Structures are given as C-alpha cells and as structure tokens.
Amino acid sequence: MAKSKKPIRILMADDHAIFRDGLRKLLDAEDDISIVGEASTGTQCIQLLGKLRPDILLLDLRMPDKDGLAVLEEVNFDSLPTRVIVLTATEDDREVVRAVRMGARGIVLKDSATDLLIKSIRTVYSGEIWLDKKKTSDVIEAFKKSAESGPRRDKPLLSDREKEIVGLVAQGFRNREIGEKLFISEQTVKNHLHNIFDKLGVSDRLELALYSLHHKVID
Numbered sequence: 001m002a003k004s005k006k007p008i009r010i011l012m013a014d015d016h017a018i019f020r021d022g023l024r025k026l027l028d029a030e031d032d033i034s035i036v037g038e039a040s041t042g043t044q045c046i047q048l049l050g051k052l053r054p055d056i057l058l059l060d061l062r063m064p065d066k067d068g069l070a071v072l073e074e075v076n077f078d079s080l081p082t083r084v085i086v087l088t089a090t091e092d093d094r095e096v097v098r099a100v101r102m103g104a105r106g107i108v109l110k111d112s113a114t115d116l117l118i119k120s121i122r123t124v125y126s127g128e129i130w131l132d133k134k135k136t137s138d139v140i141e142a143f144k145k146s147a148e149s150g151p152r153r154d155k156p157l158l159s160d161r162e163k164e165i166v167g168l169v170a171q172g173f174r175n176r177e178i179g180e181k182l183f184i185s186e187q188t189v190k191n192h193l194h195n196i197f198d199k200l201g202v203s204d205r206l207e208l209a210l211y212s213l214h215h216k217v218i219d
Contacts (some may be wrong), residue, residue, distance in 0.1 A: 008032055010056045011049065011056070012037070013042070040063070040064075042066025045057070050080075059104070086104045102204050109132050
C-alpha cells in the first residue's frame with residue numbers, strides 16, 4: 001500500500017472568530033491540508049508557533065495586543081519550519097512591503113477567491129513566493145522605476161553559482177536551506193549574497209527577488 005502524503009500543517013492567526021470558522025471549513029475540505037491550531041491574538045500566535053511548529057502560518061496583520069508585523073519581528077522563523085502567508089484587508093501597501101521584508105513568503109487579500117488561497121498555501125509550502133498581484137503591483141512598478149534609474153547593470157555578470165542562489169532566493173528559500181541544497185555552508189551563501197547585492201545594486205532579498213523577475217537574471 002502506498003504511503004499517504006503528509007498534509008500541510010497550518011496555524012491560523014486572526015482575531016475574527018467568524019473569519020477563522022469560515023476559513024477552517026474551506027481548508028478542512030482539502031485532503032492535503034490540516035488545521036493544527038488557531039490564535040486570536042499575536043501573543044497566542046507566538047506561543048502556538050513554538051508549540052506546534054506548523055508548516056504554514058496564516059497571519060492577519062491586524063490583531064490585538066501584538067499585530068502581525070510584531071509577530072514577524074519577534075519570532076525567529078529561521079529556527080522554525082514555518083513559512084508565513086499574510087492575510088490582509090489593509091489598504092496600506094507599506095505594511096505589506098514591511099511584512100515581506102520581514103520574512104513573509106505570501107501575501108493574500110482576504111477577499112481573494114478560495115482557490116487562490118489554497119494555491120498560495122501549496123505554492124509557499126513548496127518553497128516559492130506568492131505575491132497577490134492586486135497588492136504588490138504598485139510596489140513592483142516602483143521598484144522597476146528605481147531599477148531603471150539606479151546604478152544597476154543591464155547584464156550583470158553573475159557566476160553560475162550566483163545565478164543558482166538568486167533562483168533559490170526568488171523561490172523563498174532561506175540561507176540555511178540554500179546551503180543544504182547546494183552543499184555549501186550558510187556563511188558561504190551569505191558571502192555570495194553580499195557579492196550579488198553589490199553587483200545588482202539591490203539592498204535586500206525582496207529587491208533581489210523582484211529584480212530577478214523583471215530583469216530575467218535567471219535563465
């Protein structure tokens with residue numbers, strides 16, 4: 001008998017009980033997804049993260065006592081197997097950008113279709129980044145303009161190894177995971193990233209991921 005595939009373990013963090021109840025019913029219908037916990041505050045979310053160590057955290061940006069950004073700032077996600085998808089209804093693009101810069105791997109609007117949310121969960125779980133086009137188009141456009149006017153090279157001379165690392169960063173992998181995949185140390189990954197940032201004129205991983213998408217750094 002074939003061994004059944006392990007379900008994606010999910011922790012939901014949202015202060016609206018009705019929203020959590022509706023989301024749980026939607027996700028419980030999926031064979032490859034399992035809700036392992038629910039949090040209604042940021043503090044409770046942090047406690048459950050350490051206890052449950054879920055694969056995916058569905059995180060609301062607006063919660064009492066500690067908001068989603070405070071959770072991202074306080075928790076060392078490098079020590080957890082958890083990847084974060086932010087569920088948001090906010091109109092403030094700055095919060096979304098901050099969330100991604102602080103490690104969120106997915107941005108999904110709360111009014112998105114159910115199939116998009118489910119697809120985002122599977123995509124982020126597989127190691128890729130999911131950015132809601134409605135929410136990030138302005139951010140991407142602003143980045144493109146800065147890239148065109150900034151000191152970036154049209155055809156950056158990246159080595160094959162650097163291109164591999166750029167590809168893995170764009171997929172959402174962390175330094176430790178990149179090192180494991182490429183059989184190099186985490187410090188070596190950091191050294192490569194320092195050189196890549198310098199060559200491309202970008203300042204962080206988000207800019208690197210966006211740059212690679214719009215300038216086709218990866219063949």
